[in-house]
Amino acid sequence: MLLALLNWVITLATVVLFAGKYWWFPEAINEHAREYDEHFRNTLYITGVIFFLAQMSLGWVIFKYRSNGGRSSYVEGNNTMEVVWTTGAAVLFIGAVLMSTQVWAGVHLSETPANAVTIELMAKQFAFSFRYAGADGKFGKTDIKQISDANGNPFGVDEKDPAGKDDVTSSAIRVPAGRPVLLKMRSRDVIHNFFVRELRVKQDVVPGMEIPLRFQADKPGTYEVPCSELCGLGHHQMRSTLIVLPPADFENWLKEEDQKLKQQ
Ligand SMILES: [Cu+2]
Incomplete structure (x- = not known):
């Protein structure tokens, strides 16, 4: 009972x-x-x-057939019921x-819309970096040998390529609200995972592959991007932020970053 x-x-x-x-x-x-x-x-x-x-x-x-002190009896299976519930x-x-x-x-499996903003992601133990093409709209060439976190070059942007001079790198990902984004994701070491709960989007980042992820965020705000693939001892600290900005603010941010690069 x-x-x-x-x-x-x-x-x-x-x-x-x-x-x-x-x-x-x-x-x-x-x-x-x-x-x-x-x-x-x-x-x-x-x-x-x-x-x-x-x-x-x-x-x-349980209530109806609880033990009342009598003997239990053997019951054969019921094939019809087995078939029905299977x-x-x-x-x-x-x-x-x-x-x-x-x-x-x-x-x-969707196509990338023509007005999408292309952003690159580079994951490593234990950080995410993001790269924007800058004012010229072109990503500079990268070279694995030039990757240097100390010099603020997590992508290994080739210093000799003029297209890379205005590339903006950031530890947070900023996107314009209401516009599609194409995120091209790579990893330098092990498998990581890009996950934003509010987007209901989760994708592994696999070394040796460039994985495209398409999404759009409609509501401005700041959202957490926790690495969601156990990637080593510092995994729990590996996180970034998705900052969704009104489109004008996004353009302004890119311009400001561009100015900073020119002053260097
Ligand atoms: Cu990770």
Whole structure:
């Protein structure tokens, strides 16, 4: 009796906690994030109803068939029921996967819009760096031998290439609100991960590869970018910030950085 009651109480408490959203995702700041949340909600509704019914029935079975001192009896399996719930579970899981593919493909398989801002990311143990093409709109050539954190050159921008003279590097990523971004990601050592909760976007950064990630942030603000792949002893300290600026402020920031480079 007590066990059945405990099961019902825990089930109800869990449902209330989820339904009341007392501990939920941070705000979604673009269309993709809202679609992601909608898919998550739909999946949770379906699995939530099944969870509720299954746990309530379990409590009922414990209550009804609890030991009354008699002998237990052997019961054969029921093939029809086995087939029904195996098929049901398969349809449910495959259906949920198919429903989610569009949301996933929207980030990973979409074309880069023509008005996208291209930004480069370089990850290393234990920091992220970002590079902008500067006033000329061209990224300077890079050379692995010229990588130097001490000289503020985490990308190894080739000093001899004039296109690299105005390249802006930053430890935080600034993007204009409402404009698509193409982030080209590379790593110097091990696998890292670029993750912004508010964008609902998460992508590994793999050494030896250049991985494109497309996203758009619509709401100005400051968001955390924690490295989300265990990458070594300093992993817990590896984080950056995504600063979403109104488009005019973004242009101004780039101009200011350009001025600073000219004064050097
Ligand atoms: Cu890392």
